[in-house]
Amino acid sequence: MKNVQINISIPETWKSxxxxxxxxxxxxxxTTLTYLDLIRRAIKEKYELDSDE
Known part of the structure; x- marks a missing residue:
């Protein structure tokens, strides 16, 4: 799987x-999760995306 990097803006309160x-x-x-892992997980689940992991 090839990844790409994107930049998004979210409210500071969301990040916290x-x-x-x-x-x-x-x-x-x-396990160790970051807020970015949660964003990825939410997008994947919301839009039922497949991952090649």
Missing amino acids: ELENLARVYSVEEE
Whole structure:
């Protein structure tokens, strides 16, 4: 799979909330997640996208 980098702007409060959620999910899933991982996961699930991972 070839990845591309994109830049988006989100409200600062969203970033803070996503960082907090990422910490919670990291503990629950016993892995390290970032707020960017949550954004990727949400887009993938919302639009039912396939990944070649």
